[in-house]
Amino acid sequence: MSAATPTAQSASAAAGRRVSARVGAISESATLAVDAKAKALKAAGRPVIGFGAGEPDFPTPGYIVDAAVAACREPRFHRYTPAGGLPELKQAIAAKTLRDSGYEVSPSQVLVTNGGKQAIYEAFAALLDPGDEVIVPAPYWTTYPESIRLAGGVPVEVVADETTGYRVGVEQLEAARTERTKVLLFVSPSNPTGAVYPREQVEAIGRWAVEHGLWVLTDEIYEHLVYGDAEFSSLPVVVPELADRTVIVNGVAKTYAMTGWRVGWLIGPQDVVKAATNLQSHATSNVSNVAQAAAIAAVSGDLDAVAEMGRAFDRRRRTIVKMLNEIDGVVCPEPEGAFYVYPSVKALLGKELRGRRPATSVELAEVILEEAEVAVVPGEAFGTPGYLRLSYALGDDDLVEGVSRLQKLLAEAV
Template identity: 80%
Template sequence: MTRPRISARISAISESATLAVDAKAKAMKAAGRPVIGFGAGEPDFPTPDYIVAAAVEACGNPRFHKYTPAGGLPELKQAIADKTRRDSGFEVDASRVLVTNGGKQAVYEAFATLLDPGDEVLVVAPYWTTYPEAIKLAGGVQVDVPTDETTGYLASVDALEAARTERTKVLLFVSPSNPTGAVYSPAQVEEIGRWAAEHGLWVVTDEIYEHLVYGDTRFSSIATAVPELHDRVVVLNGVAKTYAMTGWRVGWLIGPSDVVKAATNLQSHATSNVSNVAQWAALTAVSGDLSAVARMREAFDRRRQTMVRMLNEIPGVVCPEPFGAFYAYPSVKGVLGKEIRGRRPSSSSELAELILEEAEVALVPGEAFGTPGYFRLSYALGDDDLAEGITRLGKLLSEAR
């Protein structure tokens, strides 16, 4: 009997579609093609100088040349607890914080710690590409709760209740949302949180985009809005988006003591401590003020308005206004099936390929986020590139017949 070379568990994992699109765009640019990429979910700003300076200082400190506690530097854990209280009003002890290698490790460890095979997780679609893989690796079963542009990509309590079964253990709650930019109002957050508490569900809430909201929109943490959830809520966050630190790989998980202890045990065998230099830089970031993100948010807001306006001027494209994060999620269903330069794409995936080849614009199709017929475009890129990229997109799609 010939055994498979790769385990079934790992073979079932899909490549990150967002990273794949970004890599392809960069490869084409390196080959001399003027590709404009809307795929990557990272700020186009450098990490602030004072954070970089802290990292340089840490490099020279012999303390950081050795192993440190697997769960995180004590000073950073305390700073994260203080930052959480300051920014969302959620009171936590430093012992309930686990510092992880980026937000993705926090996502994986949360589901690995909470789920047994067959446990169901309610996931609002569209969803970020990593969630399904983390749930699958933990043996969980993802149950989609579909939304679309007519609802602003927001799920109602009625829709969540319709998807709940006796096997449902976790609600994954994401606001602001990647990929849609949707933000639940404080009233909606409280309503959903009370529903989850009433049914004894765990809530895993990803708050990585908490500081990227626009206009009169307010971020509200479900952990703060519904105190009854405190013993059944896991908060995921990190420095990547707020401080333009995607490459530094520092995230965290906040939860009940038993969950954090179990997740720390897992991390102690998987990776041990996060890079000490990156942790010290993160300590400086979360301990400081939010002036850096304020400057980025102003630029993102300007680009957001430009992108939404230009997308909605393209025939067959419908783009709801995103109120958070740095993504737009337009429907392109009105373009599918039409002929464009001798081809007739029937899916957003096929259309994305055509756009990359013909217009040299890279974007991520909705198939990656569980909702075919859409694109995700990041507006975390320069104003000129954004305008040029959407202009190219509009010119190509205007040829659809």
């Protein structure tokens, strides 16, 4: 009996597979997994403090909630609305974009999505053909590479570390560019590091992208969360020549404490937005009308509540950086934006801690959760082992208690 041919073997394997190879290869969101585990332990009665989820601890401002309540009573919102978003919300997003970043776009360049994640996936799906490469600066948010792969693209990582403030340079980007490179992912302020690119570096990167005819997907969801002397710079404003090859992703989640409302958007050239809208028309149709009405109130209102939350985040930022840097073996750069710190814990790996020797940041995070009842996300989730991400979007008392537990536990490492 002859051996099965490779083609027959492949067909046999595919026939026995219950989940497609494409979807089966997707990893669970590490940040959501850590948050879920922390919440499960808390529900079981353990006093876990979670630094895992990137979620403001503030309630959504009252005027936004009031707009949603009013929308519930409007019969027109009880029906289907345009798949690409309520016309009045698209107009409001265009006006907000001009107000906040100086970038003028028309409502026809806006697609309202079910949160930022859908915007990211649909942007990549509209831009990429199989095998197209996307340059992804690392550390990166865990969802970016998965969205690229789902869209048929190939993520190409370019790694930065604490010595450069977690910012990549043009030389690194050029070294990663190939004939298959189509898109650069650019994120400032950054999740997970809080890095903010200065305007001159934004300009240099933008002009490099123009020179090589690349597209840029830029995630601006943390645009209002910058601290000290740092300033947010919108790439197509700094380099206008890039506007026709730029897709901006944004949303209400972080700025307005609306993570659960699930309203994001993408802004780009009309042909790309039309293609992404066609995809959304088959995938989900319109975003919840009540949430869209709330988003209109959010982006059209003043930024007083945003500024108040920003002051609290800034205070917590300074506290957590100071406390983490007091731990031997921990190096924590001061972030300039978002609400995360990304300390290096490489010097702690391999040391004995409560009878164990964690060799990776995954193992160290497990020890921290089990022994200190503190939930953090290991750097492996963001493409750079040897680090931990902690969100400081939690109450001041919990933050101090949680980091104090870390100080006490990690002081035992020998």
